[in-house]
Amino acid sequence: MQSLVGAGTDGFTGRSTDRFRVILLLIAAAYLYLNLFALPNAPFLLGGDQAYFWMDGQRMLYGDQPYRDFFQFTPPGTDLFYLVMFKLFGPYIWVTNMSVLVLGVALTWICYEVAGEVIEHRPAALCSALLFLILIYGKALNGTHHWFSILAVMSAVRIGQTPKAARWTIVAAAALLGVASFFTQTRGVAALLAFAIFLLWKRSQARETWRDLARSEFALFVAFAVVLITLNSWFIATVGARQLWYDQITYVRRFMVHGLMSQFMGLPEPVSLVTLPGLAPYLFIYAFLPIIYVLALWRCWRDRRNPTFRWQPATLLTLVGLFLLMEVASSLNWLRLYAVSLPGIILLVWTVGRTHRVRRYALVIMWILISATAIHQTLFRYRSGYVMIETPGGKTAVSPGTYGKLQSMMRHTEPGQFLFQAAGPSIYLPLQLRNPLFMDAVETNQQTRPEQIERTVQQLEAKKLQFVLWSPRLDAADQFDRSTEQAIAPLRNYIRERYVRVQIFSDQDELWERK
Secondary structure: OOOOOOOOOOOOOOHHHHHHHHHHHHHHHHHHHHHHEEOOOEEEOOOOOHHHHHHHHHHHHOOOOEOOOEOOOOOOHHHHHHHHHHHHHOOOHHHHHHHHHHHHHHHHHHHHHHHHOOOOOHHHHHHHHHHHHHHHHHHHOOOOHHHHHHHHHHHHHHHHOOOOOOOOHHHHHHHHHHHHHOOOOOHHHHHHHHHHHHHHHHHHHHOOOHHHHHHHHHHHHHHHHHHHHHHHHHHHHHHOHHHHHHHHHHHHHHHHOOOOOHHHHHOOOOOOOOOHHHHHHHHHHHHHHHHHHHHHHHHHHHOOOOOOOOHHHHHHHHHHHHHHHHHHHOOOOHHHHHHOOHHHHHHHHHHHHOOHHHHHHHHHHHHHHHHHHHHHHHHHHHHOOOEEEEEOOEEEEEOHHHHHHHHHHHHHOOOOOEOEEOOOOOOHHHHOOEOOOOOOOOOOOOOOOHHHHHHHHHHHHHHOOOEEEEOHHHHOOEOOEHHHHHOOHHHHHHHHHHEEEEEEOOOOOEEEEEO
């Protein structure tokens, strides 16, 4: 069994390469630290979907289990990661921010390593890594399953680019794809199909026998399946394969996939003349990814017989990027698209750098863009206004509005107390509060099922929770499916019947206390 790409380039070697790696990692760590921690050492309180995984990690720390004690529709890899971090260092805000920092440095490093097998010019490879760090990851700063899975996929690509023949190259790459699907169920599968097609393409160029191809494909799929089943084995044994299949596959397919054109293609806000300047960076990523993959694939096919062209590493990267793009297209969202854009960023720099006359000027423009964006992001973070607050989850930097909310909530609650935050888990970690319900949050769309609302009402009645944090946005119907308004009506009516509103915060969230 041979390596995926066979003999070719040795990539970046030598002391100069080590210097580039060190410089890159130092820049990445410094940039991320400045955007994740208010100097000298206070973490900014982050938001977004990552808070769900922090809450899950907290719950597992206290003995709860996903799929049985709380709702989860993604694989448990990210929950387990935060569980391990909380076990090692405690459930504190600085731990989550440091996790985002380390994840960003790792992604930047793997971007440079993969680029090094495609781009001959070292400064250009360095440029691609920093483009990804500043324009993509720095925009999100969100430690969700998307980034963990893309790290595993790109690590598999890097192994697949190994020039030296190795018996277990395919097995190792497939194992990492299995790890990717332990974080995002579809990501490893999409990349697996890209690897399988690449092996078929490679056979026609390397003149391998059909038997060799069959053995390689068999090793690829078997290694993937074995690793994925092994990682999920404990959950299969405890909650059952049927429950796991429903939560990760059936539920997602029925209620999470909304189609390409739904909700403004997953942009942060609708496209208009007013919002167009702010949406321009997002629209650029939306537009250039499919174009760059088509151009790169055409170039790989055209120059496949050119002895000086590294067509195999470039082809593998292009196929993986293309299949990842098709994976997220079924339910498009800017964060998902950003997470799978890493191959496209490398191929963009590679395409530009193929023309030597253009490369010098293009690299200068890219470096100016990287520097200006990094400076703007960092200055905006510090000039946006923040205040320090001591919380049970540690000292943190927050906006003035969040400061007032947390201060008030600390007067009403104490660490370890049960509370249900209906609109999303933003306060559990800083206030060290706990959600005892099966439901993680309520949505005004088809993702929240009537049976889930019924179970939530039953648990609220049984556990007699003192407080519920409600959001007025849950009182409005979903603009794309108004029929869902009635789905959460039983919960809304129960809270208004059994609870009394005691405070409205600056963000319009409402604190309700049990009568």
